[in-house]
Amino acid sequence: MKELIIGAHVSFHKDTQLIGSVEEALSYNANTFMFYTGAPQNTARVTIDGESTKKAHQMMHENGIDSSHVIVHAPYIINLANNGANYEFAIQFLKQEIRRVEALGITKLVLHPGSHVGLGVEMGIKNIIDALNQVIQSDTKVLVCLETMAGKGSECGKTFEELKTIIDGVHYPEKVAVCLDTCHIHDAGYSVANFDEILNQFNEIIGLEKLACLHINDSKNECGTHKDRHENIGYGKIGFDTLMHIIYHEQLTEIPKILETPYVSADDTSSKRAYPPYRFEIDAIRKKKYNPNLIEEIRTYYK
Numbered sequence: 001m002k003e004l005i006i007g008a009h010v011s012f013h014k015d016t017q018l019i020g021s022v023e024e025a026l027s028y029n030a031n032t033f034m035f036y037t038g039a040p041q042n043t044a045r046v047t048i049d050g051e052s053t054k055k056a057h058q059m060m061h062e063n064g065i066d067s068s069h070v071i072v073h074a075p076y077i078i079n080l081a082n083n084g085a086n087y088e089f090a091i092q093f094l095k096q097e098i099r100r101v102e103a104l105g106i107t108k109l110v111l112h113p114g115s116h117v118g119l120g121v122e123m124g125i126k127n128i129i130d131a132l133n134q135v136i137q138s139d140t141k142v143l144v145c146l147e148t149m150a151g152k153g154s155e156c157g158k159t160f161e162e163l164k165t166i167i168d169g170v171h172y173p174e175k176v177a178v179c180l181d182t183c184h185i186h187d188a189g190y191s192v193a194n195f196d197e198i199l200n201q202f203n204e205i206i207g208l209e210k211l212a213c214l215h216i217n218d219s220k221n222e223c224g225t226h227k228d229r230h231e232n233i234g235y236g237k238i239g240f241d242t243l244m245h246i247i248y249h250e251q252l253t254e255i256p257k258i259l260e261t262p263y264v265s266a267d268d269t270s271s272k273r274a275y276p277p278y279r280f281e282i283d284a285i286r287k288k289k290y291n292p293n294l295i296e297e298i299r300t301y302y303k
């Protein structure tokens with residue numbers, strides 16, 4: 001049997017760079033990870049240090065992390081769907097981000113397609129295609145993975161059809177793939193409880209060979225509410241069994257699975273997110289056993 005490829009969102013600090021990210025992933029017993037190359041909500045970025053990148057890849061190699069399974073997430077303020085004042089900046093930033101990802105020796109970049117902000121889905125998708133055609137060139141080595149979105153506000157990419165339209169519109173469709181987020185498709189209205197049916201739909205509309213990354217999250221909200229609020233594994237409206245069915249799906253063994261579940265607060269009275277849940281969620285996933293004491297165990301461990 002193939003080994004499960006499971007990891008989590010980790011941080012990337014300007015001092016420790018990729019080495020810090022690898023160390024954090026290993027502290028969760030993960031064999032892959034995802035990170036932003038800087039703060040996700042802004043576009044301030046540091047220069048990638050070649051020496052620490054080399055050391056980090058050595059560390060990955062020694063610890064069973066295949067760097068082809070590692071993901072970078074583009075900052076979510078990059079909006080390619082609206083060709084207003086920030087459109088040019090977004091395109092230029094994304095070009096540079098792809099160079100940073102290449103310098104880091106990473107091959108997959110997850111991108112939110114963008115929000116049309118009043119222009120309508122059709123215009124939004126046209127803008128996304130035009131932008132991607134400026135960004136992705138014949139020598140681009142990174143695979144741009146468009147994320148399935150919850151449909152919050154005016155987000156494009158909330159259906160498989162919308163993503164397919166984008167892929168069909170770009171000049172280099174072989175350099176564009178999809179990242180499926182379980183919380184997002186559930187919030188977008190796909191009944192994740194019938195996952196095999198949804199995977200069939202995905203295959204018919206986009207093609208299973210285009211599925212390059214999975215974000216594994218439970219959801220705080222009911223199916224179809226377009227909210228995009230992630231919940232810890234087994235603690236939300238999707239539930240442990242359905243998520244396990246997806247994680248261990250025989251057609252998805254080659255695809256890296258990344259947790260983006262919320263940090264846990266230090267106690268019930270605090271709302272401040274204090275401790276990462278990933279070490280314990282990955283443990284429960286590997287044991288295939290729901291942990292009813294997850295929150296308590298996380299608090300005890302990190303206190």
Ligand code: FE
Pocket residue numbers: 073110112147
């Ligand atoms: Fe995302």
Ligand code: FE
Pocket residue numbers: 147181215260
């Ligand atoms: Fe996601």
Ligand code: ZN
Pocket residue numbers: 181183184228229230
């Ligand atoms: Zn989300």
